[in-house]
Amino acid sequence: MATSSTTLNYTNVRDIWYTMIGIPGLEYAHIWISIPICSMYIVAIAGNALLLFLIITERSLHEPMYLFLSMLALADIFLSTVTTPKMLAIFWFRAGGISFASCVSQMFFLHFIFVAESAILLAMAFDRYVAICYPLRYTTILTTSVIIKMGIAAVIRSFFICFPLIFLVYRLTYCGKSTIRHSYCEHMGIARLACDSIKVNIYYGVIVALFSTCLDAVLIIVSYALILCAVFRIPSRDARLKALGTCGSHVCVILLFYTPAFFSFFAHRFGGHSIPLHVHILLANLYVVVPPSVNPIIYGVKTKQIQERVIQVFSLGK
Numbered sequence: 001m002a003t004s005s006t007t008l009n010y011t012n013v014r015d016i017w018y019t020m021i022g023i024p025g026l027e028y029a030h031i032w033i034s035i036p037i038c039s040m041y042i043v044a045i046a047g048n049a050l051l052l053f054l055i056i057t058e059r060s061l062h063e064p065m066y067l068f069l070s071m072l073a074l075a076d077i078f079l080s081t082v083t084t085p086k087m088l089a090i091f092w093f094r095a096g097g098i099s100f101a102s103c104v105s106q107m108f109f110l111h112f113i114f115v116a117e118s119a120i121l122l123a124m125a126f127d128r129y130v131a132i133c134y135p136l137r138y139t140t141i142l143t144t145s146v147i148i149k150m151g152i153a154a155v156i157r158s159f160f161i162c163f164p165l166i167f168l169v170y171r172l173t174y175c176g177k178s179t180i181r182h183s184y185c186e187h188m189g190i191a192r193l194a195c196d197s198i199k200v201n202i203y204y205g206v207i208v209a210l211f212s213t214c215l216d217a218v219l220i221i222v223s224y225a226l227i228l229c230a231v232f233r234i235p236s237r238d239a240r241l242k243a244l245g246t247c248g249s250h251v252c253v254i255l256l257f258y259t260p261a262f263f264s265f266f267a268h269r270f271g272g273h274s275i276p277l278h279v280h281i282l283l284a285n286l287y288v289v290v291p292p293s294v295n296p297i298i299y300g301v302k303t304k305q306i307q308e309r310v311i312q313v314f315s316l317g318k
Contacts, residue, residue, distance in 0.1 A: 013170060016100035018193075020180045022090045023285065025278040034091035037285060040293040041084045047296030048073040054309045061305060064142040065131070068124045069299060071151050072253070075117040076292035082109045083184040083288045090183055103185035104169055110186060110288075112162040114261075115212045119154035121254055122216040123147075125223040128247050133230045161212050168201050169194075181277065183285050209265055217258050224251070249302035256291045256298075 022030055051073045055061045083106070089095040098106075130141050165187050175195035182189050191201040224247070231243045260283060267275050300306050 013100045013174065016174055016178075018096075018098050018100070018103055018178055018180045018185075020086075020090055020096040020098060020182060020184070022087070022096065022183050023278050023281045024181045025276070026282065030091040033282070033285075034088055037084065037091075037289055038088055040289040041080055041088075043297075044076060044080045044289060044292035047300075048077045048292060050310070051296045051299065051306070054306060054313065058309050061309065064127050064138075064147055065124070066305075067144070067147050068120060068127055071120045071154075072117065072124070072295065075113055075120060076295055078109070079113045079117065080289050080292040082106060082113060087183040087285060087288075096180075098180075098185070100174075103180075103190060104166055106185045107169070107187055107190060108162055108166055110184065111165060111208075112158050115161055115208075116154050116158035117257065118213045118216045119157060120151075121250075121257060122219055123150045123154065124250055125220040125254070128250060129223040129227055131246065132227050132243050157212075161208055164204065168204060172196060172198065172201075182281055184288075186284075213258075213261065217262075220254060245302075249298050252298050252302075253291070253295050256294060260287045260290075 021027065023033065026033065052070055055066045055070045055073075086098070086106070127142060131138050134141065169187065169190045172191060172194035173196045174193060177193040177195075180189055180193070187205055188198075188201065191198040227243075227247065231240050234240045234243065264280065264284060264287070267280060300310060
């Protein structure tokens with residue numbers, strides 16, 4: 001009788017509940033860590049919502065670059081919202097309990113948004129490539145319908161890449177491990193709680209990383225290599241600086257997005273025990289709030305049209 005009850009507990013994922021412990025080893029500092037994370041989350045929501053409002057309401061901002069920027073702002077809002085509220089609940093109230101289905105849902109949306117955002121950054125790099133290398137054909141190549149199709153393609157690609165993750169974690173047998181040493185649910189974090197082989201999950205995770213995020217990063221590097229070649233052929237120094245200036249904010253956002261992502265990817269696979277777990281988890285927590293909170297600030301500081309529109313909006317408010 002005991003054996004059959006145990007087997008039922010192992011196989012019936014509907015009965016599984018997990019407890020997320022936040023940042024292992026730094027539980028005593030959760031309240032202090034929550035202060036910057038909560039502040040950045042508020043900035044991320046407010047900043048990206050304002051960016052969306054400005055782009056939607058100002059007709060002069062209905063250009064390809066700003067339409068892609070609105071997609072990025074929407075993705076940033078979703079990325080931080082999928083993870084941060086639960087994270088803060090753990091830090092403030094020790095409310096780490098989560099059902100298996102809720103955990104898998106959070107995992108799916110987290111990876112889905114991440115892959116979609118990577119595709120949006122690639123689309124923005126293509127936008128800069130066309131604007132600098134083919135300026136006379138810019139409006140004919142990047143029409144509104146082409147931009148919408150690129151946005152839909154990013155979402156569809158992300159869905160088909162991330163949807164199999166649900167089946168990969170549901171097919172596993174779980175054996176009573178109920179503690180997630182993290183602040184949110186991600187694919188390998190769930191898979192490692194299983195008691196059977198997770199080789200397929202590991203292989204699929206690496207393949208997804210190589211053929212989505214890594215491929216996007218390589219294509220972005222190629223596009224900027226072509227942009228630099230085109231820029232240095234421009235005879236006027238002022239024109240060269242202006243062309244590079246239009247790419248500055250995008251390059252900052254790219255570095256902010258990919259640098260911690262690749263650090264986490266390689267540290268998990270090759271860092272072994274040389275990097276403490278609490279460092280991994282702390283960086284993972286910051287990763288879902290820092291880029292979303294900083295991106296609108298970068299574009300606000302670097303983009304004159306957005307600066308002017310912000311000043312106009314707040315002037316009208318007075």
